[in-house]
Amino acid sequence: MAKRTEFELFTKLSIGQYMPTDSVMHRLDPRIKLVLCILLICAAVGVGSVISTLFLLVVVIIGLFLSRVQVRLAFAALRPVAIFLVILALIQVFAVPGLGTSDDALWQWRFLRVTNRSITAGVLLVLRFAVIVLGLSLFSFCTTTTELTHGIEHSLRPLQRIGFPAHELALTVNIAVRFVPILMGEAEWLMKAQASRGADFGYGTRRGFFRRVKRLFPLFIPLFSQSLKHAYSLSEAMEARCYMGGKGRTYLIRLHAKSGDYIALSAGMLIISIAVMVYLFHMDERLWSMWKALLKGGLQ
Amino acid sequence: MAEQEKSFIRFDRVWFSYRPDGGDRIFALQDVNLQIAHGEYVAVVGANGSGKSTLLRQINALLTPTEGDVYVNGLNTKRREHLLDIRSAVGMVFQEPETQIIASVVEEDVAFGPENLGVPDTELGGRVKWALESTGLSEMRNMPTSTLSAGQKQLLAVSSTLAMMPGCILFDEATAMIDPASKRRFIQTVDTLRARGITIVYATHSMEEAARADRVIVLSEGKIILDGNTERVFAQEERLNTLKLDLPVAMRLAKNIHTFSHSFPENVLTAEALVEALDARLGGEIRAHHTHRRAGEPEKRAVYWETPILEAKNLFHRYLSGTALEVKSLHDVSLTVGANEIVGIIGPTGSGKSTLLHHLNGLLRPSEGDVFFEGVSLKSGQIHIGEVRTKVGLLFQNPEKQLFEQFSGDDVAFGPRNKNLEKEQVRERVRMAMEMVGLPFSFKDRKTSELSLGEKRRLALAGILAMEPRVLVLDEPTASLDPYGRRQLINILKQWNTGGRAIVVASHSMEDIAELADRTYVIYGGRLIAEGLTRDVFSHYDLLVTHGLCLPVAAEILRLLSARGYAISESLLSVEEATEEIRRLINGQENRV
């Protein structure tokens, strides 16, 4: 097995794999996917109901099945952080004050308190995380970067009429995506070149904060100047090709939403609404009370 | 006013100056007057810093004159309202392949220009198709731009510019950063555009490329020194030499031949034309009836030193990557460098030259195989990796990028300082290194940012030499340099080598390898294809061509002659040797077969 030296950076750049398995999810209009994704994240974060979040989780898993990508790939992302997840959930349950009044304490020992709300908070932490991780994994499996930038650009386009620089922003994102491999290459080049001159990037030794900071300069200064030089070259090229922003521009690629897309959109919004409703109507508490009542009734 | 409309592009007493952050005012263009008509093919030549790029940028209004005016189709470039018309009439292809590509997908990049011009959606598809066909990139239409090679990226830039349907295209040293094979394809594309009537303004360092134009403008320090018909301009050899410029190789040969064969034309510009002229002169009398072409491989030379100073044995390297990024690898590559040899490495882009070089100073570790410095294995751990990097000095391609200190002297001192030497020792090393590269020690207080490209290149080299390496490993040392800068660097390297130190140089420039290297290795697709004496390697023309390489121009001319049946010894490399060989032919003395 090749013993990789510290200089090979490109192996770290695999964020969000696109899986070309061509499914219903893949064929959706990227704008729809983008909107649903954002709504999902907002719902997962904003809705404080265990039932709602579970519901969303189930929906996302169904989505994963529909995408024909192996579901366990998505779950594999959770593995590295499983421990942290548990620890942080436990912190929520035991150690964070302010979740519930002193009447609610189910268990207490010095500064550790467990209340109804803190248990809910802990469980929610895990569930929310799962929903967002699986949801975004699903999104990245089905959407190429190009689709994504087109989606962003097209969704924002109507705002152009009120002067919002939609195309400019989309172009910024596009440029950022394009430049990541270029700048990684420059970073790798610099690390190699400066190492060849004897530069030592091993921060391990404790020889003073500012001395260690100085070691960053042979990397950071040229990396930054190269980045800016590239930026200026690119802006020259854009000007030479008459870029004038979004006004008056035509487009080679136009997205056309099909009926299937609208159905998906409606379905998505319906799901989100259900989740929100469950939260707003305190379904959690009601179900919990019903459950307690059943238990009491059963015990009698 | 009628006169104004006749010319496409007109410069009227143009001056351009600027003041770089707090520095002195620099006059980049001084009293430039010129006119370019529709359909002309104009080359612009001059040393680095002579104002070529500045001149070109005046034409498409990326810069506007400080004094005077520039008119394109009668429109003044200073007027903002004309900007769109001017820039859609005059397109530009820049030097760097990476930073003139805007989109992530080929067809979208080509469409970018016309989209900006508001070309209706229905026409866009057609334009993209046509533009890609013109440069032969039609198959790449839906590919991500990151997967294109540098040469292809430059062709894409041409397509993208072409899609705006300009009447004129400016080329700002567009071939400086691509390999020879891609260069030839690019030049052919330019010829095609020219044939369609597009006006071409071509700034370049390469005299061979300039010689293809109808008209040549020679710049020096912002002034036009010569402007006229290509043959007439190149006829003024002495003038050009004082301006630190060269003649195309074919022309130098022609002039040499003219000295002993007075009826031979002096003003021959291209290799093809020279061969034609020679064919005519020799009249086909002494043609042999078989072509003398060396097949097979060059002879591997036995190594006579006791221990080579640097040796790579059976290197394998696998560069793992997950996404659509390049996979470079080496398959069983071996290399030996004797204590005061100069070894050359040639191969097309992506062949693994750089990867191989990076193994030589321990930067990369091979998956299999090993590298030995003075007989000691790098893998064994007997020699500290820091030691290796000092003793084997590696100069990267475009090393100016690594300069980070504000003052030049400090940057050269970076290497020695990393070795924790005494202050006096560091100073001494810096002084010696700077002198070796022809920079006076007083330059140490100059700001790095104010140096010219040639000076920066030499400063970077000094930074490596200050570590007192025993072996110098160089990756494309003359890339992007003008002929004068190139000559300087080659002399520095030769000088350094006479001190009994070894050099390994990888280059696309066959002229460099021919001049410097005693022995040469040919790498292709990560594999070692051939090795041997440089002369020998270069005489195996078929081998080189099948692997995407070509010969130095002088050798190429002889090869063309030999292809026409003349008996020529093909182990010749330089202009002088070529001249002698042709003299022999003309005198018709011996029949060397």
Add this chain to the structure above:
Amino acid sequence: MKVTNVRKIVIAGVMGALCIVLSVTPLGFFPMPTGVSLTTMHIPVILGAVLEGPVVGTVVGCIFGVFSLLRAAIAPQGPADVWFVNPLVSVLPRLFIGIAAWLVYRAVRKIHEIPALITAGIVGSLTNTVLVLGVLGLLRKLPWAGILGIAAVNGLPEAGLSAVVTCVIVASWKKIETRRKGSSI
């Protein structure tokens, strides 16, 4: 289109790319003897704001924030990622780094460039630390005691690092005159 606008778009994009590159390579992490690393990936946001203004700074901050959210969701590695999937933690605070840095830069600039850069670096970094930790506190993810601890042990040195790096990089790029008149050898 004005030259400056094209340049702003490109610089915002390139600085955004730089944030991403720093996030996924060792360059973004400066290990400390305490064991926890200081991060440098927010510095391009400050640089963008200082060079091109608050709008660019906000856009770069947005790119940085969204990327940290995406990475936390798609390839989570550490405890912070568990929180960062929440856009209120990862995106919202980052939108303010640019504005804060720019305001300070503009104010102190009247005195001299170098202190302006240093303070911009400090303020930008502290904005990042304070707002992210602040949101975590408000959302009851961590006890306030813990938050103050992290802010002190990590946030302060990180601010110092940002200050130095910002100052050196911008001074080098803009060729700002420093007291030194020549090489030190």
